[in-house]
Amino acid sequence: MKQNLVIIFLLASSACFSQNNDNLKLWYNTPSGKTWENALPVGNGRLGAMIYGNVDTETIQLNEHTLWSGGPNRNDNPLALDSLNAIRKLILEGKQKQAEQLANKVIISKTSHGQMFEPAGELHLAFPGQDNYSNYYRELDIEKAVSKTRYTVDDVTYTREAIASFTDRVMVMHLTASKPNSISFTAFYSSPQPKVEVKTTLSKQLTFAATTIDHEGVKGMVRYKGIADFKTNGGTVSATDTSIIVKNANEVTIYISIATNFNNYLDVSGDENERAASYLAKASVRSFATILKAHVTAYQKYFNRVKLNLGITAAPDLPTNERLKNFHSTNDPQFAALYFQFGRYLLISSSQPGGQPANLQGIWNNKLYPAWDSKYTININAEMNYWPAEKTNLSELHEPFLQMVKELAVAGTQTAKDMYGARGWMAHHNTDIWRATGAVDGAFWGLWNQGGGWTSQHLWDHYLYTGDKKFLATVYPVLKGAATFYVDFLVEHPTDHWLVINPDESPENAPAAHQGSSLDVGTTMSNQIVFDVLSATISAAKILKKDATFIDTLTQMRSRLAPMHVGRYGQLQEWLDDIDDPKDNHRHISHLYGLFPSNQISPYRTPLLFSAARNTLLQRGDVSTGWSMGWKVNWWARMQDGNHAYKLIQNQLTPLGVNAGGGGTYNNLFDAHPPFQIDGNFGCTSGIAEMLMQSADGAVHLLPALPDAWQQHGFVAGLKAKGGFEIVLMEWKDSKLVKVIVRSFIGGNLRLRVPNELVATNGTMKAANGENTNPFYQVTATKEAVISSKATIGATDLKRTFLYDIATAAGKTYSFTIK
Numbered sequence: 075m076k077q078n079l080v081i082i083f084l085l086a087s088s089a090c091f092s093q094n095n096d097n098l099k100l101w102y103n104t105p106s107g108k109t110w111e112n113a114l115p116v117g118n119g120r121l122g123a124m125i126y127g128n129v130d131t132e133t134i135q136l137n138e139h140t141l142w143s144g145g146p147n148r149n150d151n152p153l154a155l156d157s158l159n160a161i162r163k164l165i166l167e168g169k170q171k172q173a174e175q176l177a178n179k180v181i182i183s184k185t186s187h188g189q190m191f192e193p194a195g196e197l198h199l200a201f202p203g204q205d206n207y208s209n210y211y212r213e214l215d216i217e218k219a220v221s222k223t224r225y226t227v228d229d230v231t232y233t234r235e236a237i238a239s240f241t242d243r244v245m246v247m248h249l250t251a252s253k254p255n256s257i258s259f260t261a262f263y264s265s266p267q268p269k270v271e272v273k274t275t276l277s278k279q280l281t282f283a284a285t286t287i288d289h290e291g292v293k294g295m296v297r298y299k300g301i302a303d304f305k306t307n308g309g310t311v312s313a314t315d316t317s318i319i320v321k322n323a324n325e326v327t328i329y330i331s332i333a334t335n336f337n338n339y340l341d342v343s344g345d346e347n348e349r350a351a352s353y354l355a356k357a358s359v360r361s362f363a364t365i366l367k368a369h370v371t372a373y374q375k376y377f378n379r380v381k382l383n384l385g386i387t388a389a390p391d392l393p394t395n396e397r398l399k400n401f402h403s404t405n406d407p408q409f410a411a412l413y414f415q416f417g418r419y420l421l422i423s424s425s426q427p428g429g430q431p432a433n434l435q436g437i438w439n440n441k442l443y444p445a446w447d448s449k450y451t452i453n454i455n456a457e458m459n460y461w462p463a464e465k466t467n468l469s470e471l472h473e474p475f476l477q478m479v480k481e482l483a484v485a486g487t488q489t490a491k492d493m494y495g496a497r498g499w500m501a502h503h504n505t506d507i508w509r510a511t512g513a514v515d516g517a518f519w520g521l522w523n524q525g526g527g528w529t530s531q532h533l534w535d536h537y538l539y540t541g542d543k544k545f546l547a548t549v550y551p552v553l554k555g556a557a558t559f560y561v562d563f564l565v566e567h568p569t570d571h572w573l574v575i576n577p578d579e580s581p582e583n584a585p586a587a588h589q590g591s592s593l594d595v596g597t598t599m600s601n602q603i604v605f606d607v608l609s610a611t612i613s614a615a616k617i618l619k620k621d622a623t624f625i626d627t628l629t630q631m632r633s634r635l636a637p638m639h640v641g642r643y644g645q646l647q648e649w650l651d652d653i654d655d656p657k658d659n660h661r662h663i664s665h666l667y668g669l670f671p672s673n674q675i676s677p678y679r680t681p682l683l684f685s686a687a688r689n690t691l692l693q694r695g696d697v698s699t700g701w702s703m704g705w706k707v708n709w710w711a712r713m714q715d716g717n718h719a720y721k722l723i724q725n726q727l728t729p730l731g732v733n734a735g736g737g738g739t740y741n742n743l744f745d746a747h748p749p750f751q752i753d754g755n756f757g758c759t760s761g762i763a764e765m766l767m768q769s770a771d772g773a774v775h776l777l778p779a780l781p782d783a784w785q786q787h788g789f790v791a792g793l794k795a796k797g798g799f800e801i802v803l804m805e806w807k808d809s810k811l812v813k814v815i816v817r818s819f820i821g822g823n824l825r826l827r828v829p830n831e832l833v834a835t836n837g838t839m840k841a842a843n844g845e846n847t848n849p850f851y852q853v854t855a856t857k858e859a860v861i862s863s864k865a866t867i868g869a870t871d872l873k874r875t876f877l878y879d880i881a882t883a884a885g886k887t888y889s890f891t892i893k
């Protein structure tokens with residue numbers, strides 16, 4: 075039924091109003107040259123590659139998801155426990171700087187500060203005599219996950235297609251030419267890695283092998299092996315010691331297999347040689363056409379679930395880099411839609427079940443010493459990577475992150491015990507493939523102790539979207555462990571008597587009042603995270619009918635947490651004391667965690683806090699690092715201010731270098747912190763979804779923040795809402811919803827909040843009344859906020875909405891049209 079309805083709709087409107095295939099391409103009329111950020115990313119969650127599309131020497135820069143520096147290790151500082159009380163005391167005495175100095179000695183790791191995600195080198199193909207080329211074109215087709223380069227030399231048109239196969243576990247490049255015997259090149263390998271052994275084999279394969287480097291005292295233990303195999307049609311293949319020479323072929327297929335000895339974060343006893351060889355043996359007997367077909371089908375299983383059309387203009391007829399340049403001044407709704415779908419493409423390509431989660435650069439890095447080690451910063455960045463996962467219908471791809479949380483819970487149990495004398499588990503602000511849970515970088519950044527709390531919320535979120543009780547039962551011990559840590563670690567504030575975290579910090583920001591130190595007690599973000607962890611654990615325990623006494627303990631503790639505060643500038647306070655600087659434009663606005671991704675701040679339930687959050691957003695300003703702008707798109711969407719959210723998208727989709735003092739976007743649409751960080755891509759993708767649909771605040775809210783630029787006509791198909799609902803289709807015209815189709819996977823009350831009156835075309839709907847009875851939409855009330863007597867807050871105007879209740883049954887589809 076659902077499929078039919080959507081197909082009928084999409085067919086009916088496709089002639090004039092589909093998500094045109096050409097809109098799902100990044101394309102360019104110049105090669106990448108030497109610039110990595112011009113190259114186009116492909117990936118299958120295990121392998122990543124950047125395709126440069128250069129004519130005379132093609133470069134395929136390679137990555138493998140488990141290729142990291144170091145080996146299994148821990149980085150706790152066991153001195154912490156003895157000094158914990160001294161640090162707490164110093165902070166309470168206002169000696170934050172001294173506390174920080176002590177924490178640098180006793181809390182910050184004396185061993186690894188996190189290991190690095192490492193490159194697997196580059197395969198180059200040198201084509202003689204191709205300097206004078208014409209008709210150059212290259213593209214990344216994100217509807218098929220295929221990159222293509224095409225150009226003409228002396229009347230011969232050359233085409234190269236590249237994929238990281240989802241089904242065959244290898245990278246494949248397929249080279250063709252419009253005339254026979256035209257393809258000749260020399261293939262060779264290079265790598266920033268020291269000590270790589272490069273060889274050719276009797277069967278004319280090019281191989282490379284090495285062990286990753288030592289880093290910060292941790293011995294490199296990841297061995298890797300790569301094999302490139304060249305299958306030709308016509309022509310000859312020969313080899314030197316370190317290169318393969320193809321001459322006069324009609325067609326060439328290059329298969330690249332890479333594997334490591336990594337089994338899991340505690341075990342590197344696998345056989346990289348056997349693995350690389352077996353992946354290759356299975357794949358290389360299959361033709362490019364066969365592999366391509368299976369690859370596209372596997373990819374589209376995920377990608378095709380969501381279609382987005384934000385309107386049509388003539389703007390897309392330009393290369394992607396030109397559209398990026400113009401986006402600020404041109405109405406190009408297809409570009410925003412392309413960017414949204416590119417975010418989904420990147421998640422599908424860098425995060426597959428059973429693999430490693432997308433790191434700071436997803437699965438793409440060419441540097442031996444990448445920025446921030448290309449690892450996982452869990453005070454925002456890694457969580458942001460997974461914001462689009464559930465709502466853009468890629469729930470299965472959340473798995474690598476959820477698996478990482480489970481592993482952190484094991485590693486972090488010892489950290490909680492050894493460093494803080496607490497039960498349960500915790501993590502600080504960074505982790506890596508070895509699931510390091512110690513504190514790194516310096517106490518200013520690394521002392522933050524909510525890494526376990528925040529990451530654990532993704533488990534709960536996965537449950538809220540899917541309603542999968544079996545999953546909830548398996549992860550309950552992890553949620554419980556995160557809560558148990560807080561049961562032991564929270565302390566009573568000496569004067570206010572709230573339960574607070576001490577030592578604490580609001581990620582990476584310091585109030586001027588603290589002599590440049592970030593250390594504090596009971597910061598707003600920590601209070602909000604603890605509130606969520608306790609609430610989720612209480613709810614999970616109730617659903618699973620477990621741990622009644624523990625529920626009481628948590629409920630009691632939750633009632634003693636510090637409330638949110640509104641300060642003298644009308645701002646949501648970042649710290650318990652009213653010490654925010656209204657001119658502070660720090661990229662982290664951590665205390666707005668309560669607005670998004672959490673839902674403790676609501677226009678309907680907590681209007682004062684909502685307005686205070688708006689003041690904070692205005693005070694902090696718009697332009698910032700890439701990921702910060704991505705977060706702001708989500709916040710302005712929650713503010714129901716589509717035009718401001720759109721302004722942030724414009725700021726983010728600006729070529730790097732134009733935003734004074736801020737980030738932007740590279741030609742290949744990678745987000746620029748700068749440097750490249752993928753979190754901004756994912757953050758903005760989530761933000762665009764939040765502008766169209768939210769399921770946070772007691773209802774499924776459709777079109778909460780539609781900007782003027784997209785109001786005319788558009789549709790989205792396939793977004794997911796909490797409680798197992800899919801917005802099979804939602805179409806709008808002139809800001810009004812004209813058609814809505816919702817599928818219920820698990821039944822329950824569907825409460826719709828919409829901008830105009832609707833009527834049901836099947837099923838019955840009634841005006842909503844009272845609390846939403848759907849358990850997935852229960853929101854725990856926060857404590858009443860403390861408001862400064864100096865604060866002028868003002869009210870935030872909201873557009874009128876209509877609220878309906880529809881009783882749904884599992885598996886049924888409901889449609890509505892404009893009244």
Ligand code: FUC
Nearest residue numbers: 434446451455582699747
């Ligand atoms: C956090 C941020 C930085 C950067 C780094 C990877 O530390 O404050 O801006 O994104 O993570």
